[in-house]
Each structure stands twice: as structure tokens, then as C-alpha cells.
Amino acid sequence: MVKRSLLSELRRRLARSPAVALVGPRQCGKTTLAQTLGGAYYDLEQESERLRLDLEWAARTTGRARIILDEAQAWPEVFARVRGAIDQDRKRHGRFLLLGSVAPALAAHASESLTGRLSTIELTPLRWSELARTRRASHWLRGGFPDGGILAPQAFPEWQHDYLALVVQRDLPAWGLPAKPQVTGRLLRLLAAVHGQLWNASRIGQSLGLSYHTVNSYLDFLVGAFLIRRLPPFEANLGKRLVRSPKLYWRDSGLLHALLNVPDEHTLLNQPWVGASWEGYVIEQVIGELAAHGKRVEPYFFRTSDGHEIDLVLDFGKERWAIEVKLSASPTTADMDRLDRTADMIGATRRYLVSQTPRSVGTDVRASCNLSGLMERLA
Incomplete structure (x- = not known):
């Protein structure tokens, strides 16, 4: 166990x-x-x-x-x-x-x-830091549900499809969601397609033939069932126009990949949205790691209308961290400099550029690191 x-x-x-x-x-x-x-x-x-x-x-x-x-x-x-x-x-x-x-x-x-x-x-599904090193490599693909493939690889992605079918057909209606299961299933697939994007309820509603008010109410159920994370924008008085809409992420990457018909890592890396998948995965690992150790934090993202962006802003009250996620094995100094400039805009006391680099470099307060290096710094 x-x-x-x-x-x-x-x-x-x-x-x-x-x-x-x-x-x-x-x-x-x-x-x-x-x-x-x-x-x-x-x-x-x-x-x-x-x-x-x-x-x-x-x-x-x-x-x-x-x-x-x-x-x-x-x-x-x-x-x-x-x-x-x-x-x-x-x-x-x-x-x-x-x-x-x-x-x-x-x-x-x-x-x-x-x-x-x-x-x-x-309690979240199993997180990267809770797994043996031999199982960590497949965690992003299969997600963290104990029975969903991370402990028994052959279960993925069939287990995820069965899990979502049960949630759609039995759980959500029992919990009060008024949508028919067919509509909920379509909504889940649409939410998978916009993973990591700004939330636009009107656009989703048009696809389903529903009002944006109805779509937002349905989304509340999915957030409450721990399927979707609605990441709010960080607001600051900067004299710039800021994005006000939240971003949406599937909380478990295995459920996301099953919905998008991704059976293996080779297929995953060939998808145009793979960067958004990696971004959401890292965000969930960070937030879950802090919560597991009793650290209270408010998570946000930050984006201005002229293109300055930070994927994850962690507000601890006394200090503020800026985390940028990049799907690359060779991040550049320009990537770190760009993060520094944007982090300065919100007064971030720590800033981390997280990628798949084999070697983490930097200090406890400023680093270009992989997921392992980030977890060490969160501790």
C-alpha cells in the first residue's frame, strides 16, 4: 500500500x-x-x-x-x-x-x-511525490487514481472510461445535476478540449444548445465533484488590462487523456495540446503537495492583455510565488528572464521555471528546475 x-x-x-x-x-x-x-x-x-x-x-x-x-x-x-x-x-x-x-x-x-x-x-488521487521512482514516469499519462493504471498499468484507459460513465450516469444525477447523462458526457468531452484555456461559458453553451448560465451551473457540480479546477485570475493594480476569466483544468491527467483518446506516451507527446496537459499536471502536483503538508495558499494565474503571463501564482499572504511551466528539456535563460520580468510585476518573492530539464539549477527562491527539484523546494 x-x-x-x-x-x-x-x-x-x-x-x-x-x-x-x-x-x-x-x-x-x-x-x-x-x-x-x-x-x-x-x-x-x-x-x-x-x-x-x-x-x-x-x-x-x-x-x-x-x-x-x-x-x-x-x-x-x-x-x-x-x-x-x-x-x-x-x-x-x-x-x-x-x-x-x-x-x-x-x-x-x-x-x-x-x-x-x-x-x-x-485528499487527492496519488501524487507524483507519493510514488516510487519506477512509477513516476507514467504518472502524467495515467493520472493518480490507485486503480486507474498507476499501480496496474493495464487498467488505463478503460478504468477511466468506466469511472466517468459511473459518475455521469449515477453520481452526478444523485447529487442534483439536472442534465441528462448524454449532455453531461458531451460537456466532459468539451471541457477536455478546452483544458488549460480561459473559460468561455457562452461558447460551450452554444455547442450544447444551453445558456451560459446553465453551463456555469453544471460546471459548479464538476468542480464540487473534484473533477475540474477553476483557477481564478490574480488581480493587481498595475495600470494594465488584466484577463478576468478563470482558466479550467482537469484535476486528474489520466481522466483528461482518456477523454481525449490518448493511450500511451508517444501519442500524448504528438498532440498539439500536450503543453497544456503538462501545465495542468504540474499545477495539480504543486497545489496538492502544499495542501498535504498543511500549507494554506490561494492559487491563481496571471495574464495581461499584452501577453505577460504566469501559469501559477501562489499567494501565502506573507509572500507570493510565481511558477511558470514549460514543456521542454532545455529551457533557456530567456525563459527565466521572461519569468523574472513578469514576476516583478506582481511582487513575487520566489520564482520557479518548471520543465523536464534533467538538471535543476538555481537557489531556493529562484530556480530553473524539473518536477523533482520543484518538490524539494516546496518542502
């Missing part, structure tokens, strides 16, 4: 809060991670498990074992029960671990019942 780097942060949260919500996409490893901590496990999507929890509630809440509630948003009534149990003994921490694959639904129920009692943390 792959050791998840989020484990230490999860334990820290449990030691400081009565309840913790562990959220993330289906099949990313939430249940496996939760069960390594031990406790009484209940899958609340199953009616029989809800009945079992109901019958065992009094004994469980007076006992010492942690209570693990999987897909907690599927049974909203449980949140009031959790609140009551917490309020009877506010000094006990780590009593409840709630798992969820729909961020908005879980957040809505939690805000009604568990405000001030719940800490939320996100």
Missing part, C-alpha cells in the same frame, strides 16, 4: 478537532486512508449501514472508538446527531471522521450543524 503524505496532517487535525471531514473524488483512497487510523466504519450510501449506525449509535458515541462515516452527505440526518454527540463532550477530539466525495453537499450540511466543530481536509 502506498503511504499517503496527508496522513500526518490528518492526524494533526484529528488531535485538534472533534470532527474532521476528509473530502476528495471517488476512488482516490479516502476509505483506505481512514481505515488505517482504525475505528468503526459505516458506508452511509447503503441503507443497511444507516440502519446499523442507528441501532449502534448510543453504544458508539459513548465508546472510545473513532466513528468513520463514509459518504456522509448521503444521509443528511447524521450531521445533527454528530453535533449532539460532540456538544455532550466538547473536549474529546478526533471522535468523528466524515468522508465525502461532493464538496458543496458536505459543506452545506456541515455549515448547518457543525460550524466550529469540524475541520475539512482534501
Whole structure:
């Protein structure tokens, strides 16, 4: 079993809060991670498990074992029960671990019942830094879902197609998405085609015969299901016109490549959009790495109307980092100089040019590096 780097942060949260919500996409490893901590496990999507929890509630809440509630948003009534149990003994921490694959639904129920009692943390699919070196080379192509090919290569891309079909036909409708599965499937393919581009809801809506308001509401569901990242623009008072639309990225590169019919690395490298795929992949690894170590950060991109751009801006409050992603094995000094000029515009305290160069050069605050070198600097 792959050791998840989020484990230490999860334990820290449990030691400081009565309840913790562990959220993330289906099949990313939430249940496996939760069960390594031990406790009484209940899958609340199953009616029989809800009945079992109901019958065992009094004994469980007076006992010492942690209570693990999987897909907690599927049974909203449980949140009031959790609140009551917490309020009877506010000094006990780590009593409840709630798992969820729909961020908005879980957040809505939690805000009604568990405000001030719940800490939320996100688990991603397996990240580059969590894998053995022998498996890292195929991570960009296959993505990070444990069963999706990164641990069993023959599963890719069939597993991804089956995963998305299940999400489209069962999960999203159950979570409240009003679109027919055929429409949702077309939307997913269109979003794959615009991966890494500025979001234009009107253009997507025209392709689907829908209003841009409707398309935006559908996108909210996909963001909440951890399929899509909507990266907002960084706004600064520079006396320049700035791009105001967000950029869209598929959060798992394996799902993206399956949708775009890319079965192997040779095919991937021959696609016109391969640079956007690499860009989105690096962005997800960076954000996930920081979150796994409990570092709070606001991610953005930066672009002016006259062509100055930074792929990822990380705002930590006290400092700001600029990260530019380039699909090349031989970045030039001109690439680094261009990043420096744009990073100066937003007052970035650190700047990193990330490529597939075999050798990383630079310091902790300014470097031209590969993904390994970037991960070392993030640590």
C-alpha cells in the first residue's frame, strides 16, 4: 500500500478537532486512508449501514472508538446527531471522521450543524511525490487514481472510461445535476478540449444548445465533484488590462487523456495540446503537495492583455510565488528572464521555471528546475 503524505496532517487535525471531514473524488483512497487510523466504519450510501449506525449509535458515541462515516452527505440526518454527540463532550477530539466525495453537499450540511466543530481536509488521487521512482514516469499519462493504471498499468484507459460513465450516469444525477447523462458526457468531452484555456461559458453553451448560465451551473457540480479546477485570475493594480476569466483544468491527467483518446506516451507527446496537459499536471502536483503538508495558499494565474503571463501564482499572504511551466528539456535563460520580468510585476518573492530539464539549477527562491527539484523546494 502506498503511504499517503496527508496522513500526518490528518492526524494533526484529528488531535485538534472533534470532527474532521476528509473530502476528495471517488476512488482516490479516502476509505483506505481512514481505515488505517482504525475505528468503526459505516458506508452511509447503503441503507443497511444507516440502519446499523442507528441501532449502534448510543453504544458508539459513548465508546472510545473513532466513528468513520463514509459518504456522509448521503444521509443528511447524521450531521445533527454528530453535533449532539460532540456538544455532550466538547473536549474529546478526533471522535468523528466524515468522508465525502461532493464538496458543496458536505459543506452545506456541515455549515448547518457543525460550524466550529469540524475541520475539512482534501485528499487527492496519488501524487507524483507519493510514488516510487519506477512509477513516476507514467504518472502524467495515467493520472493518480490507485486503480486507474498507476499501480496496474493495464487498467488505463478503460478504468477511466468506466469511472466517468459511473459518475455521469449515477453520481452526478444523485447529487442534483439536472442534465441528462448524454449532455453531461458531451460537456466532459468539451471541457477536455478546452483544458488549460480561459473559460468561455457562452461558447460551450452554444455547442450544447444551453445558456451560459446553465453551463456555469453544471460546471459548479464538476468542480464540487473534484473533477475540474477553476483557477481564478490574480488581480493587481498595475495600470494594465488584466484577463478576468478563470482558466479550467482537469484535476486528474489520466481522466483528461482518456477523454481525449490518448493511450500511451508517444501519442500524448504528438498532440498539439500536450503543453497544456503538462501545465495542468504540474499545477495539480504543486497545489496538492502544499495542501498535504498543511500549507494554506490561494492559487491563481496571471495574464495581461499584452501577453505577460504566469501559469501559477501562489499567494501565502506573507509572500507570493510565481511558477511558470514549460514543456521542454532545455529551457533557456530567456525563459527565466521572461519569468523574472513578469514576476516583478506582481511582487513575487520566489520564482520557479518548471520543465523536464534533467538538471535543476538555481537557489531556493529562484530556480530553473524539473518536477523533482520543484518538490524539494516546496518542502
